[in-house]
Amino acid sequence: MKFGVIVFPGSSGDLDAYHLVKDILGAPVEYIWHEERSVQGFDCLLLPGGSSYGNYLRGGALARYSPVVSAVVDFAHQGGLVLGIANGFQVLTEAGLLPGTLYTNTDTRFRCHFTTLRVENTETPFTRNLDRKQLLSIPIAHDEGNYYVDAATLQKLEANGQIVFRYADQNGQTTEEANPNGSVSNIAGVCNETRNVLGMMPHPERAGEAVLGSTDGLTIFKSIIKYWEGRQ
Amino acid sequence: MRPEEWRKLGLRDDEYDRIKEALGREPNRLELGMFSVMWSEHCSYKNSKAVLKTFPTTGPRVLQGPGENAGVVEIGDGLAVCFKIESHNHPSAVEPYQGAATGVGGIIRDIFTMGARPIALLNSLRFGPLTDERVRYLFEQIVAGIAGYGNRIGIPTVGGEIYFDRCYQGNPLVNAMCVGLLEIDKLRLGKATGIGNPVILAGARTGRDGMGGAAFASVELSEETEAPDIQVGDPFTEKLLLEACLELINNGDVEGIQDLGAAGLTCAVSEMASRGGTGMDVELSKVPCREEGMTPYEIMLAESQERMLLVVTPEKEAKVHAVFKRWGLTSTTIGRVTEGGMLKIRMHGEIVAEIPAHSLAEEAPVYYPESKEPAYLKTTADLPLATIEEPEDYNTVLLELLASPNIASKQWAWQQFDYMARTSTLVGPGSDAAVIRIRGTNKALALTADCNSRYAYLDPFAGGKIAVAEAARNIVCSGGEPLAITDGLNFGSPEKPEIYWQFRQAVAGISEACRVLGTPVTGGNVSFYNESNGEGIYPTPVIGMVGLLADATKYCTSSFKAAGDLIVLLGDSADELGGSEYLALIHGRVQGKPPALDLAKEKALHHVVRTAIQQGLVRSAHDLSEGGLAVAVAECTFENQLGAVVEVEKGVLRTDSLLFGESQSRVVLSLAPDKLSALQALAEEENVPLHVIGRTGGDRLQIFIDGNQYVDQTVAQLRTVWQEGIPCQLP
Amino acid sequence: MWRAEIKVLLKPSILDPQGQAAEKTLAAMGYAEVDQVRVGKYLEVTFSAPDRAAAEAKVQELCTRLLVNTVIEDYTFTLVEVAS
Amino acid sequence: MWRAEIKVLLKPSILDPQGQAAEKTLAAMGYAEVDQVRVGKYLEVTFSAPDRAAAEAKVQELCTRLLVNTVIEDYTFTLVEVAS
């Protein structure tokens, strides 16, 4: 299967996502320039972390109107796999591919550190290699990662199993202290109803090598590949 | 012209005469303005040049020493590391967020100008006490500004240092350091060569911001100081500029390139032409401006950020513009390289300034300011130890030291920095030096920035020397081989003989340490006039050092790793409390002589520590600095919450010297007991004193001296106090 | 030409981290009389439109499509006619 | 109780990177009629003060001391009396 890493102006996480897929997973991957109008030939699109358009106005707002995003939206509607990481998650909510929105962390500051994620749903292409309630160690690096949805939508997300990751403590409890940014219901990652689009604030591409402190992020990418192979 | 005109611009009467001589006539207003910024202290180093010449600047690895935008040092595999530190003190005092942000932006440009990809940022910060409201504001905003720029451009901020002292109350220090990597054959210099070659200005539009910034940096701050229009950082544009320039350089499309920093276009055109032995003919109406009606004076002197000047061949001109366009950037051909060394600046064809490039860039006067040993040294030097009462309760003293913002964890700040970007950070903030792997090789870089300015105040020579040694010790404790330094020299007004004396002494101390430790100076920055309302800061010569790990897997961190390990102290302790954090915090005295430093011993220590790490003998290494032995051991227990029992003998020492003294050339190691004999053999060979002082384990830190317990605290308690030291002072 | 002056605030039901931070700092500075601070965005957009009604419609379009995050933000605006 | 509605913008001579980026995006979205976008802050502060004059002075104090970065920003405000 072939991965595509979208390159938005200003973003920097493209490099890290590309490195992980190519050098660690050894899977085919190419960069896709933001002005492209087609994403043909790709099987999974990665919207990377970083600061597209300097995160000006608000994270993801300006990138959402890059030409390539229309193609990403079509691709997603046709069932293509899309993973948005951090800023990429913001682009996906801005583009309406995922519910809710991300805004200023409750402490207003940028935070860079490891977090513990609890896997809430293993019935997605991104998490089928994982166990329900499994704990993952994956870092965050953001100042606008506070996930918000209204109560009605939250209920719908719960009912549909769209909540994929929650921030938790070492014991798997979704405590307030474990929530780094104030996200509603400790949500760290959500998928769409059809589960082919996942957005998450933590950076799995930064947790792909033991020397970087964790390989837990790799399992998400491995799930994608396994899912894909199963589908062929 | 009337004397007020040049004096207003900060030029001396004899400088004005020199200008007339260089031109063979009276300058016009624009020409005078150009001279005033280029001959300002900030750009010309006129007060420091002669002294800086005494630095050792060569070595087998040095590809580019001082004089270019940044230094370059070879690291094998066809690669080189490019790095530099720069101050942004005055802008940060006035507008802390933007001042710090543009400081980061400026130093990043210095690195990619050389054709290097920036891979890491560090910073060195100084503030007044956090009990002051304005200081808290400065601290929060400066940290946020550094984060705001570095994080957005996607370069990890991996290390630095932060100190608090009353002397920085009105004049905080913000020094930013950037480190980049390049393939040696891609090295580009800021030279204008090739007669007729187009000169291209790329990046942000030119606004009226930062007018006279160079001059502003060259005066003392006071209530009345009129700040130039503040520059706002635009990390998004800089990221595009960085990618576009590196693409061009890597494809060999650029002849010469230089960023626009202090003194804006004036500096870039004159330096590039001067270095290339050429001239330039520049048409200012072509410069894209942000505001209408900007005058030639404003266009030539504005310090708008995120701009680059490039010299390319005519064949490449169209391609270069196309690349900038693809990155969404404006670029314009504004002139040509000419023969004969003359800068001709035109507006709509008409010449508005005509100056020999060399005279602007290189012929600023060189001064040898008067220097005189400050009187205060007579009173500070003497520290009769008998007058210092030894504490009764060492537990309390240790807790107080750990809570002191100078020693307490800086996590509140560095957690705001994206130190993991580029997924190459093997050791981020929180240990001794940061370690960054170099993709595609087995190597890694160790990076640090250090200075103890209290030492520099009490003895500038020793302070400079110790700063280099401490930086090297941090590199070594991380497993690196010290390669070279960049220096950020922050001082008060050079017009005061006492301050100039401090400056000369510090440079001499740095030079001596660099010679012995084999770490040449490849560049740096001088920031004078760090005074507010007549009060100078402590001399603060910050050392940014780069080290190399030939094997990236053989790095080391400061924290204890396993229970039952032996704890070893390398180096000897003496009754040295002068300039210590203990003396200042507990006894309220900034006094005495800084601890003695024997560079030969220091070097031997480095050898032992580095070899021990390489041979896999030790599991942790941490140098002793502020707070001495007790603080260093406590710091080792925090990360893995692994306690220790330490047993030492006092000998002839005072108890407080033993626990909190800051004697140099000491390192705490932890190692599996079966590795001790190998370590002992190594230490013996190099004549480095080795003391087994305890064992790791448990959840407490206990320190016994001659069998009596002096410290007994849970690691959790010590750690909490250390972690809360800074946040608890913020609302 | 028109200039839209757009005030954007988080919806009342949504926690305002920046407002709270400002409140806390003001309290620490001794301003006991300050009850609440809310922090939002202020935007000025200058643009051409044939008449006021068209201008209003345009501002609404710009806000909902790009300038405002309508999931969590409310906005109000005023329109000023300006010389081009 | 008073509510101060405070509009904050970068001074005209100061670069507004956010405004510029928003402008470019709007242009790319096809809004050729948009000439300029400026991005600033909007604040609402509720506080008590004995009278309007005192309230005005207070707002000015809060703005210059904390809420507005007067080195690079300009502000204007209106005061509304509200029930406590």
Ligand SMILES: Nc1ncnc2c1ncn2[C@@H]1O[C@H](COP(=O)(O)OP(=O)(O)O)[C@@H](O)[C@H]1O
């Ligand atoms: N401003 C800063 N930015 C990033 N890291 C910092 C900063 N200040 C301190 N640190 C990190 O905190 C750790 C301890 O700093 P410091 O006490 O200065 O160490 P040392 O005494 O070993 O030089 C180091 O890893 C350092 O890089």
Ligand SMILES: [Mg+2]
């Ligand atoms: Mg250290």
